[in-house]
Each structure stands twice: as structure tokens, then as C-alpha cells.
């Protein structure tokens with residue numbers, strides 16, 4: 004049990020990647036607080052975990068009062084806070100000229116200001132406790148561009164820099180801060196986002212995702228549970244000398260050149276790769 008005795012807060016822990024991380028953390032011995040806007044989703048998730056291991060807080064990471072409430076509740080529940088996973092995030096489609104300012108601001112508020120406020124609240128508790136580990140769930144979209152995901156990619160790139168800055172400023176306090184950059188993972192967000200893109204090109208979501216995956220070395224999207232291990236590693240003392248890093252977990256997509264991706268897709272379709 005790699006997280007025995009640790010207390011963790013996972014934003015967006017009621018579903019998708021956050022839920023898988025929550026489940027894994029509890030299996031590794033941690034006490035956790037999960038947050039999200041939908042109370043029902045959190046209650047369902049909590050019911051799946053052993054009593055006493057989990058507390059919930061329904062709120063919005065983009066609201067300062069809620070961010071404060073999340074951290075305070077976690078500390079009250081576990082007596083301290085060792086690990087913060089900034090996982091909650093949204094994706095909205097739109098290029099510069101056509102994304103509404105409302106959607107741009109909403110994406111910035113949830114994907115970038117939210118994690119910043121969560122860290123702002125959590126860090127003083129971590130300093131008091133002698134250290135901690137912060138894991139920011141960014142995206143490969145923070146490293147390279149995705150068509151029409153202007154706000155999303157910009158916020159994820161910002162989150163990666165915020166991670167590095169925090170690692171530098173709080174290393175002296177034994178607080179580590181790392182970013183995880185997943186590629187395609189099958190979740191509610193992917194279904195909605197890729198579903199919209201699929202519609203634009205007249206395809207169903209399932210075949211659309213399958214087609215994209217042919218360009219990925221592992222030839223598939225990830226299951227949410229494949230994100231649990233990397234977060235456990237970053238939360239645990241196994242990564243005690245790692246901070247300011249961006250860990251890419253994308254089925255190998257980053258190693259493929261754009262021309263190579265096109266060739267891979269065609270070769271996979273023909274059954275020769």
C-alpha cells in the first residue's frame with residue numbers, strides 16, 4: 004500500500020479519470036476527499052468505496068469560496084493534506100474568431116484559475132505538515148495543438164507552466180508539483196468532445212475514435228484505470244526526487260510525426276501495421 008496514512012483531495016473525483024484515481028488511492032491506503040459540481044455523482048462514487056475512506060464536497064473549483072471549502076473539508080476529514088490532484092477540467096470547441104468570450108472565460112476559470120486557487124488554499128496546509136505532492140492533470144493538448152481547442156490547449160499549456168513555477172517556488176517546503184499529460188482516455192468528456200467533432204465530419208463517435216486511434220502506437224484510447232498508477236507514483240514517496248515534471252501518458256502518440264501518423268493510420272487500415 005503505497006499511500007498508507009496519506010490524505011488526498013481529488014477534484015472531479017466523481018467520474019472519469021478522477022474517479023479512477025480516487026479508487027486507486029483508496030486501494031493504496033489513502034483517505035480521500037472527492038469534489039465535483041454534481042452531488043449525486045459524488046454520492047454514487049463514495050458508495051463504491053469503503054466507509055470511512057472517503058468524504059465528498061459538492062462545489063465548483065472556479066469559485067474561490069468552494070475551493071477554500073474543499074481544502075478545509077479535506078483537512079477536517081483527514082487531519083492534514085498530503086496530496087492534491089487538480090483533475091477537474093472541461094473542454095470547449097472553438098477557434099479564436101468563433102469561440103465566445105463566455106466559453107473562453109469559463110474554460111480559463113475551471114482549467115487554470117481553479118487549480119491555482121486549489122493550490123493557493125492547499126499549500127499553507129502542506130507547509131505546516133512539512134511537505135506534500137501536487138498533481139496537475141494537464142493534457143498532451145498543453146504540449147501540442149488540437150484543431151479548434153483554442154481555450155482548452157491554452158489552459159493546459161498554462162497549467163504546465165503553473166506546475167513548474169509552483170515546483171520552483173515551493174521546493175524549499177518539500178512540496179513537489181508535477182503535471183500529468185494524458186492523451187486520449189475514454190470518458191464522458193471524450194464522448195462529448197469527440198462526439199461533436201465526429202458529427203462535424205458525419206461520423207458516429209465510436210468509429211471516429213477508433214479511426215483516430217489508428218495513428219497511435221498502441222492503437223487505442225486509454226481506459227480511465229490506466230491513469231491511476233501514474234498518479235499513485237507521483238503521490239507516493241517513490242517519486243520523492245521528482246518535481247516540475249510533465250509526464251506524458253498518451254499511448255505513444257508523442258513519438259509519432261504528423262506524416263507518420265497519417266502513414267500509420269493508412270497502414271493499420273490495410274492491416275499491415
Ligand SMILES: NC(=O)c1ccc[n+]([C@@H]2O[C@H](COP(=O)([O-])OP(=O)(O)OC[C@H]3O[C@@H](n4cnc5c(N)ncnc54)[C@H](OP(=O)(O)O)[C@@H]3O)[C@@H](O)[C@H]2O)c1
Nearest residue numbers: 015019020039040041063064091092142187188190191192
Ligand atoms: N479524457 C481525456 O482524453 C483527457 C485527455 C487529456 C487530459 N484530460 C484531463 O483529465 C481531466 C479529467 O477529464 P475526464 O476526461 O475524466 O473528464 P470528465 O469525465 O468530464 O470528468 C471531469 C470531472 O470534473 C468535474 N468538474 C468539471 N468541472 C468542474 C468544476 N468547475 N468544479 C468541480 N468539478 C468539475 C466533473 O464533475 P461535475 O460535472 O459534476 O462538476 C467530472 O467529474 C481533465 O482535466 C481533462 O482535461 C482528459
